[in-house]
Amino acid sequence: MSQYIFLEQHEYEEGFSEVYKTKIAPILQNMEIERKNCVMRSRIWIAILAMVSACLAWQALKLHPVLPLFPLLAGAGAVLFVFLSRHDNAHGEFTNIVRPILCSFFDDITYSKAPNQDAFPSDQLRNLNLIPAADRTYLGPSIEGTWRNVSYSMTEASFYSERRDNEGDRVSRRLFSGVVMNVECFVSMPTIVFLPDFGETLNKVYRWTIRNNRPKQKLHFPAGAVEDAFEVYTDDLDRAQNLLPPNFGLKLLEFSGAYQKTKRSISAAFQGKKLFIVIGLDRGFMDFDVFDAPLSEAEVKIHEALADLMMPRKIIDSLLDQ
Structure with missing residues (x-):
């Protein structure tokens, strides 16, 4: 049994x-x-x-x-x-029940089914080139908490483009699916944007497409792995070099490898007293699609969901333990 x-x-x-x-x-x-x-x-x-x-x-x-x-x-x-x-209703019901239980287990985490619009300033995130311009946006639950006296918010997000095909039918394409984190900074930071590196040719095209709303100064890193993974821009090179934790690029790259299969799905930006991190996931955030097997085996998905809740803590640890 x-x-x-x-x-x-x-x-x-x-x-x-x-x-x-x-x-x-x-x-x-x-x-x-x-x-x-x-x-x-x-x-x-x-x-x-x-x-x-x-x-x-x-x-x-x-x-x-x-x-x-x-x-x-x-x-x-x-x-x-x-x-x-056949499992849609049961899946949704179980997810809505279990997510708050997992969050309430931690004294420093609160859960809201509705997204926190203040923690997810879509216009600001688009101007930082962290999220795509989309025809349709889905925002999931809001996870808020405090870790080591640093407050944070995390929201599941998906973006879709829509168009009409030759037959006039509406076609939807997913542009991004993952999470957006908003982490408090103790000091006001200049704008520093970490964008994925797409290779020499595509980088030139991408720079041209975002030329009007990206910082103008290029920030270089001595670590070759960071240079290979990210294109980094700032609006104040001196302050960025003085205030940015020296190993942040490597920590961000390490964090990216732990949660996603491709380094091109993670972006980050400092601006003022906020650090935004956008992470593309190859699975649902705190997902409980477990109904194709006996539910006694749901333990695996619960381990994954608890690990999802730890994502902001790992980022904060990385920043504070430089």
Whole structure:
């Protein structure tokens, strides 16, 4: 019989096994019953759709050899829709329940389902070239906290462009998906922008496209790895060299490698008493898409979600431990 247990693996998880046992495991046990019923219902519908499309294809074959493709493709699309949508409601319900529980485990973290617009100044972030101009924006929950007397905010964000194709249908393309962090600085910093390095040719194109709203002075780093990963600009070279922690570029690069597969998805900027960090993720932030397996195995996703909550702490540690 599957056991609903949580094995603590990191120091920040100390004591969470009891929270899992009393608050999360009962929810998972109840949802496991519904998950099994949902899987059974979807299998029945998939079987019905497969039989109907096969019968229609058989009848179409009598008229023309090509016609069976249409009912088969329609049936495949319907089956895919049933398969992908069967967990949506349960996934959303579980996510909305568990995220606040995880956040409340930490005394210095607060959770809000609505994004904090003050912590996510979209115009300022666009002017710093940290987020793309988009036709549609999705902002997730707001995570706020304090670590080592430094306050921070973190928001999940996705950006999409939309256009019409040749048939007039609306086509959406995801430009970015990840998190935006806003970390307090103790001193007022000049504008310093860390942008991804795209290579010599693409960098020239990118510099031209953002020429009107990027700082004019180039900031160079002695570490070749930082120069290879980032293009860094500032509006005050002397103050930037004096105030920027000497190993910040290397720390940012190290942090990027820990959370994403490509170095080109991370950007950062100091401006005034704020440090913004934008990190592209190859998975959902605090995601609980666990309904394709027994929910006793949800422990893995909970470990990942707790690690997501630690992201600002690692950035702050990197800044303070220079």
